[in-house]
Amino acid sequence: MEEMTTFHKAFDEVTENDLKLLIESGATEGLQLEFKETISNNISLVEEVVAFANTQGGDLFIGVKERDGTPVNVSGIDINPDQEILKYKQWVETNTDPALTNILYRHISLANGGHVIHIRVPRSWNGPHMVKNYKFMIRTASAKVPAGTSDIRRMMNVRDHFLEQYNRFRVQRIEKTLNVYKQETPLVLVHFLPTSAFDIESNYPLTETRNSINLSILGGSGYNQGINAHGLYYQSIGANGYRGHTQVFRSAIIEQVSNLSFNYRESYDEPRKEFFSATHFEDSLRESILNQLINYRELSMQDPFYIFVNIIGARGVIGSSYGASFISAPQSIDDDFLQLPEIMIDSHVNQDLERVILTIINYLWNAFGFVSKPEYG
Template structure:
């Protein structure tokens, strides 16, 4: 029994008592501490070793305020100090004592009926590992096994350093393979002929061995989640070998589809629209792409987080079949200067933009836009302009407002 795949807001005292009743022993992904950590060097070094061992391995939950006998939880021993200052103290120690820092370290106080709290510290698996302790020149690395934390040997340490580049290569190769298949006409459905924008969102955990699969039964009856690019309501979906396929047409056997979304079992999302450009006087014009991308990325990341498919996420965008199309350089097609603000014709058939990484789910459109700004600016560069129109001259995101 483990907590790692349970959302924090669902973890309460009853869940902790269930751990005790089940004899859920310390493991690779869970550890118990009777007390919090003191301020002495040895205590804070222990704190840094515990959280870095989780981050360098598979992530995990650290429960402060639960006693364990021989690694098996026996009783709740609530912490009595105020939680906010304690969390701040531990956060500051983690920020200053590890290199590189662990992102997305989460603290969740769990109130106990008799008073006090158990403090759950959720440590994500890091994709920027290995993390080493630098407090007072320590320079020590820690990893974790079913028996607890340990210092890896030379070969294990070499593997920790190599895992990051290998994962990045696998993710990039997956994207390139999928885009090549779409460009070759091997998409899951027949597409229309109006230019294609593809959007791939890849949780960095997608290639983990033993990863919990997407809850296909739940997603299939959720008519608001994982809608195809540009769709605002449920149309049609079916289970496939890969996961779930949602199409923009109610009839999946239709001769052509505007858009689809493929949700893979491991949490990867592939979506696209094949009506990227509209024609005016014979000229295919791409409009509103920046704002549409911001909206689609936000929506997908929200859906992934809802189904406990946690960040970090890598986001990729490509344009296909767009040679000679033009991009409009103002955001509202009703702007009187719209036809006077068209880019030069695009000079190639395909554009593959650099990936961006979301360390957390964006809180709003502005945060999302700032993370994907490299993609938006590259899109503007393809049209011969220096930057995306969704940012003002000072680089501040401007929310879209129709006139």
């Protein structure tokens, strides 16, 4: 029997009626659902949160009476909800290692004047997390339990396994871009990868939402999406050939390929040189990230996601900016396959996107021999 849960409903949209429906439907505590009538022990609460984070994430409701794991009454608690939430947040952040800072907290006001505290714990990809009492907790079908050695080893291997899967995927996509789409190098390949991208059950309703999905090319335009075997697709072909494509996979992976940030210059005195406009790419990446955040909201994709930036076939390319060319830069790109460090974005957390973009751009300028992004002239 499929577990009943509120976890896949938008966090701000869970109401008292949803809690009553769980009672009427005979729902029970499960892998992603836990009820507490009250909280008196801070470590007990932190263990619940850590267990969810170390497993598949989940919703914890405080103010719901349960009996043997089955909710029986949405009684609520008579407290100042804002003060209570602040207390819970401080408990969690000061008693977890690595600290869990992306937990969502809110209160649900009840018809009887009471409140239910709703805590949503996303699955963590920065674990395993330990409670400050030196316990690693995980979630089973209906309870939190201490993790065994094999559980801890598995959690530590999750990120490495994810990167291995991505590396295989990336090789396949590069081969298709070069050999099937016949896109010439140099090019930029950007992947937006949800942390659930390689889960077997990860399958988003792309065709149903296709009219609201933005498929513009990185650094360009284009919104007339087509449908292919992988999901939604758009390609750009200009006067000089293939310029790039955007593919949204059913797993919510978003791939963007583009050569629009590259250009050539030549003079009578020097042979033709190829330049990479870092300012154009920076603007393009900023716009793309904002577009993908909107796309993921349209798809109800709530997982954190990685951004991988790859620059292919760019050995010898020189960096440039609007208004000033760094022809005398310390160096050109010296690698035909330049992979910039991955960045994770958690849409549940108010992140400074400019800082994310600057991190990527600084690594790019490192490839041109600069310590960090130079001031554009």
